[in-house]
Amino acid sequence: MAATVTSPRPTIKALKDAWVGLHARSCPDIYNFHLHTVHSDGRLAPEEVIQQAIACGLQGLAITDHHSVEGYQRAAAYLASLNHPRKPLLWSGVEISCELLGLEVHILGYGFDPQHAGMAPYLRGTTPLGDDYAAAAVIAAIQGAGGLAVLAHPERYKKPASELIPAASALGIDGVEAYYAYHNPDPWRPSPEQTAQVLHLSRIYGLWVTCGTDSHGCSILRRL
Numbered sequence: 001m002a003a004t005v006t007s008p009r010p011t012i013k014a015l016k017d018a019w020v021g022l023h024a025r026s027c028p029d030i031y032n033f034h035l036h037t038v039h040s041d042g043r044l045a046p047e048e049v050i051q052q053a054i055a056c057g058l059q060g061l062a063i064t065d066h067h068s069v070e071g072y073q074r075a076a077a078y079l080a081s082l083n084h085p086r087k088p089l090l091w092s093g094v095e096i097s098c099e100l101l102g103l104e105v106h107i108l109g110y111g112f113d114p115q116h117a118g119m120a121p122y123l124r125g126t127t128p129l130g131d132d133y134a135a136a137a138v139i140a141a142i143q144g145a146g147g148l149a150v151l152a153h154p155e156r157y158k159k160p161a162s163e164l165i166p167a168a169s170a171l172g173i174d175g176v177e178a179y180y181a182y183h184n185p186d187p188w189r190p191s192p193e194q195t196a197q198v199l200h201l202s203r204i205y206g207l208w209v210t211c212g213t214d215s216h217g218c219s220i221l222r223r224l
Contacts, residue, residue: 009076010060010089012111012148018060018089019175019208024195027179027211028188028221032061033093034108034152034177034212035220037071040095040125042216046075052220053088061220062093062110064212067125069094069114094119095152096142097127100135101167103157107138108177108210112147119145136171143172150175150210154201155182155194165201175208176201181223188213188222 018031027033035049036042044052046063049071053061063072072092079090094109112119118141121132131137142149151168154161154176165176178198179190190211202209217224 009111010091012146014060014089015091015111015148016208019210022179022209022211024179024190027190028213029056030059032058032212032215032220033064033091033110033210034095034180034214035061035063035093036065036095036214036216037063037075039068039071039074040065042071043218044215044220046071047078049220050075050079050082050088050090054082054084054086056220057086058088060089060091062091062212064093064095064108066095066097067122067127069123073114092147094122096122096138097133098135098138099133100164100171101159103159103164105135105157105164106152107135107142107173108150108152109138109142109145110148110150112142112145114145116145135168139168139171139173143174148174148208150177150208152177153180153182153214154198155180155191161194161198161201165198165205165207169205169207173207175210177212178202178209179211180214184223186222
């Protein structure tokens with residue numbers, strides 16, 4: 001069973017304050033809002049994520065395991081136990097598979113209450129079923145639990161971001177992952193063409209933008 005987090009979660013206001021100032025160089029050295037651990041399909045233990053985050057000097061991050069907050073809970077408990085002068089903020093996070101425009105897409109949730117009953121169908125380690133699989137239901141659950149919902153890597157799907165982002169916006173999504181590296185470059189850097197398109201659409205629809213390495217490997221500085 002995951003460790004219980006006893007320290008307060010950073011607020012949604014603090015999360016929005018971080019998002020306001022994001023730019024192409026914010027990730028991976030200042031913020032990283034897309035990270036996986038051994039509690040889904042990543043290779044790092046949650047404690048290793050925190051150790052690397054501190055070594056990098058991150059100001060804030062979110063662990064976004066697929067359909068699980070166990071990695072986040074372990075990381076939060078470990079972070080709370082540390083006596084370090086520059087501990088980063090750690091927001092709750094999750095990555096949820098769901099249906100949008102007939103495709104399976106991924107929605108990231110941030111800053112939600114992991115104990116909220118509405119999140120239960122999405123924190124069982126597997127893709128949700130039935131009505132819970134709809135993007136509208138996922139967005140509503142995250143927001144109902146006090147969090148913000150973000151469309152992950154919107155240029156990775158079989159339909160373009162120019163179709164998916166308006167559809168997600170119509171369902172009330174809060175943001176889009178604008179700064180993302182689609183071809184796993186080393187060093188990590190957001191893909192210029194896709195970033196420009198997603199930023200353009202975010203402005204049209206009034207959405208927050210986020211950044212993240214989507215790390216699955218042994219370093220939080222890149223994807224693999």
